[in-house]
Amino acid sequence: MTDTDVDLEKVPRLGLRHLQALLLFLGLVVNTTLQFNVGVAVVAMTNATSVNVDVPHYNWTEPEKSYVLSSFYWGSALTQFAGGYLCKRFGVKSVLFLGSFGSALLSSLTPHGIYMGGWRAYCCIRLMQGLCQGLTLPCIHQHLANWAPAVERTRLGAFAYTGFDCGNVLAMYAAGMLASSSWGWPGISYVSGAVGLSWCMLWLLFGANRASEAPCIGRAEQRYIIGDLQRSLRRERKMAIPWRGIFTSAPFYALLCARCADTWGLATMQTELPSYLNGVLGLQMHSNAFFSALPFLLMWAMCYVYLIIADVLLQGRRLSLTALRKTYNSIALWTPAVIMMALGFVEATQKPLALALVTLSVGVSSAATIGSELNTIDLSPVHASILSGILSTFTNLVAMLTPLVVGVLVQHPTERREWQIVFSIAATVLFAGNIIYLIWGTAETQPWNDNDTKSEAGSEFEDAKLEIAPVETAPAYEKTRTAA
Numbered sequence: 001m002t003d004t005d006v007d008l009e010k011v012p013r014l015g016l017r018h019l020q021a022l023l024l025f026l027g028l029v030v031n032t033t034l035q036f037n038v039g040v041a042v043v044a045m046t047n048a049t050s051v052n053v054d055v056p057h058y059n060w061t062e063p064e065k066s067y068v069l070s071s072f073y074w075g076s077a078l079t080q081f082a083g084g085y086l087c088k089r090f091g092v093k094s095v096l097f098l099g100s101f102g103s104a105l106l107s108s109l110t111p112h113g114i115y116m117g118g119w120r121a122y123c124c125i126r127l128m129q130g131l132c133q134g135l136t137l138p139c140i141h142q143h144l145a146n147w148a149p150a151v152e153r154t155r156l157g158a159f160a161y162t163g164f165d166c167g168n169v170l171a172m173y174a175a176g177m178l179a180s181s182s183w184g185w186p187g188i189s190y191v192s193g194a195v196g197l198s199w200c201m202l203w204l205l206f207g208a209n210r211a212s213e214a215p216c217i218g219r220a221e222q223r224y225i226i227g228d229l230q231r232s233l234r235r236e237r238k239m240a241i242p243w244r245g246i247f248t249s250a251p252f253y254a255l256l257c258a259r260c261a262d263t264w265g266l267a268t269m270q271t272e273l274p275s276y277l278n279g280v281l282g283l284q285m286h287s288n289a290f291f292s293a294l295p296f297l298l299m300w301a302m303c304y305v306y307l308i309i310a311d312v313l314l315q316g317r318r319l320s321l322t323a324l325r326k327t328y329n330s331i332a333l334w335t336p337a338v339i340m341m342a343l344g345f346v347e348a349t350q351k352p353l354a355l356a357l358v359t360l361s362v363g364v365s366s367a368a369t370i371g372s373e374l375n376t377i378d379l380s381p382v383h384a385s386i387l388s389g390i391l392s393t394f395t396n397l398v399a400m401l402t403p404l405v406v407g408v409l410v411q412h413p414t415e416r417r418e419w420q421i422v423f424s425i426a427a428t429v430l431f432a433g434n435i436i437y438l439i440w441g442t443a444e445t446q447p448w449n450d451n452d453t454k455s456e457a458g459s460e461f462e463d464a465k466l467e468i469a470p471v472e473t474a475p476a477y478e479k480t481r482t483a484a
Helices: 016-036 038-045 062-090 092-133 136-147 150-179 185-206 219-238 243-247 250-279 285-315 321-343 351-373 375-379 384-409 416-440
Strands: none
Touching (some): 016 038, 016 092, 016 150, 016 185, 016 219, 038 062, 038 150, 038 185, 038 250, 038 285, 062 092, 062 136, 062 250, 062 384, 092 136, 092 185, 136 384, 150 250, 150 285, 150 351, 250 285, 250 351, 250 375, 250 384, 321 351, 321 416, 351 375
């Protein structure tokens, strides 16, 4: 028996690969909370929501608020691509630790910075947090590619990415509760920073770059992971990054459009939802925190529903992986697009309807995790972190632009018609992005994963069809190696 053969009966059902997925889940919870609690914090800073009268508040203008909300992405857009390179060069463990540690430490220093420099200091701190966290997302993709056997990739990847949704819930609800407590808005930064630093310690203790480097992994599980990934790992050491193949790949550009569209829609809700609920619906901080978190709570719960359904469809060979990804992505982008168009016409007096639409719009969008978020690993397991870095650079530019656009369009937060324009733009972007993904997207591993693509640039655009249909063959990743 070689290192590429394994007796599947000896492979533990819960092993070190699952611990790595759990660590990624917790890491995403922490980093997402650090990233998105700013939406609640800005509302709290400018509305005197704390019961503690000693907590200061500020009279920032709408453009100044938009600068604060977008400043994180000024930094993260600069380091996303570098993160993909660094985690391949130095390993995921050290890069993910440094990025998360830096962001958590800066969060702890945020209140003191605001006391001294106001919104400009807050922008600088958020920019530096973005520089740190820009390194982390490519690490998530690469760590999954290093640890998840192909047959478990959707399951482990989707579970890890539910940390994003859990983090959104905490960023909205826990931040709102802290802001309305005696701690006030500074408590948001202190608690988020402390939790982030605690995760960094766990990651140092239990994280490992690869199964071959993990000291506590069982022999059977190590063979199971290495046997599935060894060929890709050998090629990775030999190969240069196929820049030409990547930047002439139609599926890659389709994925880029889908991710940018999803980011525009989600960023609109993540950064602006507290302002919309406070301005148009007139909700106070306690209610605002709950109703801001509710959509993301549904989003988190739906992740597991989508995951179970995806497992059933793939194991039963009812859909190919490509068809599954396109179906889920259509749910994630087109459903919110329709709802956002409707939301713009809801009157301020129709609070229950508005809250229901907002909750449903965000809740169903978690299908994008399976629909397109994990597609980088499909296209190129060897270069997953590089693809993630490129994609994240562009999606961060989109996320940076979104609050700036809202800051220009919404001069009076209580005016429903101004928000109607915001939601209409988001719906249009979501619809167009998924059209492109349906035509040119795929879950097939690309030729340039192994070598530079030899096909003519743009040849993949030929015979494109707009369809979602099952195929007769089973997904390639369902094959496992057994002992001779």
